[in-house]
Amino acid sequence: MSDSPHVFIYLTGPGWHILQEHGFLNKDCKHQFPIHAQLGCSHAALSTALTGKKPDEHGRFSSYYFKKSNTALETAQRFYTKVLGKKSGYYGKYSVPIRNLNCFVQSNHQAMSLTPGHFAPLISIVDLVKEKKLAHCIVNANSSSPIPALKNITRRLENKSLDFAFVQIEEMDNLLHYYPRDHQRISKKLKQYEKQIKKIISAGNTKNSNFNLTVLSGHGMTFAPQKINIKKKIDSLGMTYGYDYHAVYDPTMALFWYKTKFAKSIILDKLRELRHCKVLNLKDKKDFGVNFKDRRYGETIALVDPGFQISPNDVLAKPLPGMHGYDPYHSDSLGACLSTQAIAPSPGQVKDFFNIMANFVNEHQ
Numbered sequence: 001m002s003d004s005p006h007v008f009i010y011l012t013g014p015g016w017h018i019l020q021e022h023g024f025l026n027k028d029c030k031h032q033f034p035i036h037a038q039l040g041c042s043h044a045a046l047s048t049a050l051t052g053k054k055p056d057e058h059g060r061f062s063s064y065y066f067k068k069s070n071t072a073l074e075t076a077q078r079f080y081t082k083v084l085g086k087k088s089g090y091y092g093k094y095s096v097p098i099r100n101l102n103c104f105v106q107s108n109h110q111a112m113s114l115t116p117g118h119f120a121p122l123i124s125i126v127d128l129v130k131e132k133k134l135a136h137c138i139v140n141a142n143s144s145s146p147i148p149a150l151k152n153i154t155r156r157l158e159n160k161s162l163d164f165a166f167v168q169i170e171e172m173d174n175l176l177h178y179y180p181r182d183h184q185r186i187s188k189k190l191k192q193y194e195k196q197i198k199k200i201i202s203a204g205n206t207k208n209s210n211f212n213l214t215v216l217s218g219h220g221m222t223f224a225p226q227k228i229n230i231k232k233k234i235d236s237l238g239m240t241y242g243y244d245y246h247a248v249y250d251p252t253m254a255l256f257w258y259k260t261k262f263a264k265s266i267i268l269d270k271l272r273e274l275r276h277c278k279v280l281n282l283k284d285k286k287d288f289g290v291n292f293k294d295r296r297y298g299e300t301i302a303l304v305d306p307g308f309q310i311s312p313n314d315v316l317a318k319p320l321p322g323m324h325g326y327d328p329y330h331s332d333s334l335g336a337c338l339s340t341q342a343i344a345p346s347p348g349q350v351k352d353f354f355n356i357m358a359n360f361v362n363e364h365q
């Protein structure tokens with residue numbers, strides 16, 4: 001066992017502004033960096049953090065992707081998911097219209113991200129840790145309380161049986177979707193985490209000469225009370241959904257696939273005249289790492305302004321007070337990196353999280 005373990009805590013939900021506003025760990029983690037978010041759902045950001053690659057390389061981006069089913073059985077399985085699928089967190093059931101079940105697959109990124117080989121042929125930090133045979137604790141606390149996982153890390157540091165830890169905490173994502181402006185509720189939860197993390201830092205410093213802890217956050221949360229009904233505008237064009245075009249409406253993005261050039265030009269014209277909505281150009285797609293060669297996440301991606309939610313959409317039964325998935329450079333979207341140690345070069349985007357972790361693993365003796 002080495003004398004320099006490193007614990008990484010990955011928070012889904014609270015970004016730079018919330019952590020700053022509540023002074024989260026500001027006495028312990030003196031090295032603090034705002035991070036440009038990864039465009040896409042939470043698992044797009046997590047996948048980018050774990051692999052150091054963008055969505056157009058690791059394939060995780062939004063709620064549905066285009067894939068024709070090859071058999072009637074496959075379509076039947078999608079139907080089964082739609083009808084019997086359980087609610088998971090704030091997400092509802094598979095909500096793509098039944099007539100289009102043969103074209104779309106619900107992205108189920110939720111599970112298995114922290115298992116070895118999950119991103120093959122890409123290498124994730126989980127693969128590196130296993131390959132290096134580090135004494136590790138890699139755990140997803142899901143939407144339940146992360147306190148038992150954090151206590152376990154403290155115990156393992158006290159026993160000197162830990163080199164590397166990665167704890168993914170999703171609990172606050174739900175809280176912030178529902179109560180993005182409830183200062184008291186947010187503060188209470190962050191204080192719970194802080195108390196346990198301080199114990200981790202104390203145990204790590206007592207037992208080791210060079211202990212480090214880094215908090216990572218892949219995106220923030222935006223108060224989003226305004227609605228925009230893109231579906232209605234597109235429906236009014238008189239095109240036939242599933243025949244002239246396909247569409248998926250996420251809370252912050254509308255994705256389109258076209259059967260004809262005519263449909264493409266009519267829909268693009270309509271999208272471009274909508275207020276509070278931007279059609280991503282090629283440069284945007286490349287910048288955000290969402291330039292999918294096979295266009296599985298849409299030929300056109302229309303992103304709404306922060307503060308707006310596409311309603312109705314194919315993900316939520318009704319809009320939530322807080323949402324993420326907006327322009328990664330917008331201040332409310334910012335993620336964060338807070339560390340007990342100096343980090344060079346300074347991280348600026350979510351894919352840099354992988355390098356921070358990989359550098360630690362590669363230098364670990």
Ligand SMILES: [Zn+2]
Pocket residue numbers: 042173174177324
């Ligand atoms: Zn979320």
